[in-house]
Amino acid sequence: MREIMRSWLGKNRRLIVLTFEVFWLLAFLLERAASASSSQIPQFIYVNF
Amino acid sequence: MLVRKLLVVGLTLLVCLLILEFGLRIIGRTPTNMSDGIYEQDGDSFRLKKNATKVIKYPAFTYTVYTNEFGFRAASAGRSGLGHKPFYAVLGASEVFGNGVQYEDTFIGIFATEAQRKGMEVMNLATGGHNFLDQEALLRSFIADSGHKPSTVLFCLNALHIPAFDQKNKHIIVKSGHAIDRDGWRITYLRLMAGNISSAFCFFRDGIRKIQEKWLEQSLGSKSSQFLDVYSKANRIRRPERINAFEDYLASFEAYCRQNGMTLVYVYLPLSDSFRLTELVRLIGENPDDYDASFYETLMHSYCQKAGVKLVDLGPALQEQHDEGQDLRFKLDPHFNVFGNRVIGEYLIKALLED
Secondary structure, three states, X not given: OHHHXXXXXXHOHHHHHHHXXXXXXXXXXXXXXXXXXXXXXXXXXXXXX | OHHHHHHHHHHHHHHHHHHHHHHHHHOOOOOOOOOOOOEEEEOOEEEEOOOOEEEEEOOOXXXXXXXXXXXXXXXXXXXXXXXXXXXXXXXXXHHHHOOOXXXXXXXXXXXXXXXXXXXXXXXXXXXXXXXXXXXXHHHHHHHHHHOOOOOEEEEEEOOOOOOOXXXXXOOEEEEOOEEEEOOOHHHHHHHHXXXXXXXXXXXXXXXXXXXHHHHOOOOEOOOHHHHHHOOEOOOHHHOHHHHHHHHHHHHHHHHHHHHOOOEEEEEEOOOHHHHHHHHHHHHOOOOHHHEOOOHXXXXXXXXXXXXXXXXXXXXXXXXXXXXXXXXXXXXXXXXXXXXXXXXXXXXXXHHHHOX
């Protein structure tokens, strides 16, 4: 089982690393952009519930 | 080959989400809510739970809701202290309920503090999402079940609810305290539950909302067309037969109040964005001449003069603050913020308690 896992990880290493990098890059950018200071937004969405 | 790649990406994303979930929880960023919502089933509709305490966390605001023994928003959960005192019953929707602000900062909370000094209590029957008919049914059942009868009814009206005067909530299902339309309730419920249990979901949801708040110029949500439509000169509420039907409805409610010895006062509350209607209409490329923000206010003035019923109009007081550049609403939500609530509360005190 361990061998199968290791071989599967080895075969897909590039794709796994790429997905991992893209995910954390997006999460980091989202956090930075959300906490950066900027102007206000006149948005109107009526939520009654 | 493609399926294998998608499987690898999917599994990697799952692991990343799990790491994010644990990481967020470790640094104290818990999901939106870990408990139930504040509603209970009321026939085919919904109402607030009795004796509830709930912290509501949304991207736009965080506030606590307490309900009293009758299931109305109050300063604390449990007994109302109503006794045999005379009291005001306030009818309305989310802006009267006080979405987004603590009870003592809501205009009803401000008004109630002053009313209590004068020996009167205030019962806030307003519930977010209720229409006139839902509120009337709630008042009637409260009087019938509790035996308490208000001395004065404050009936709060706005431009979103006048055109829907003959509509009542139906096909509502309450799941885990959340009121959801029965049509397609599963998807809405799933989204609510995701916000309740997953920090990672809240991270992405709140992040996207914050970016909208800070970086976007204008966003028209699905409900925005409804907001603009109520001011359209083509709206069917402006037809004489609809106006007559609306006035008949008000007259029948007045008759009910009279029969029960209750004084009725109408309170007209403009929507926070109505002061910017021309600007908003231009933003979507329409002609401002096709819209009219003053229609409902004029309608209520003319009706109350004819019917001899008192009207408290918040339009001028709020317009004045808006013209001075004050923010009356939350950035991410059109409900009145603490400042807007204070302006309304102080105006109501002057209009109703100081004469």
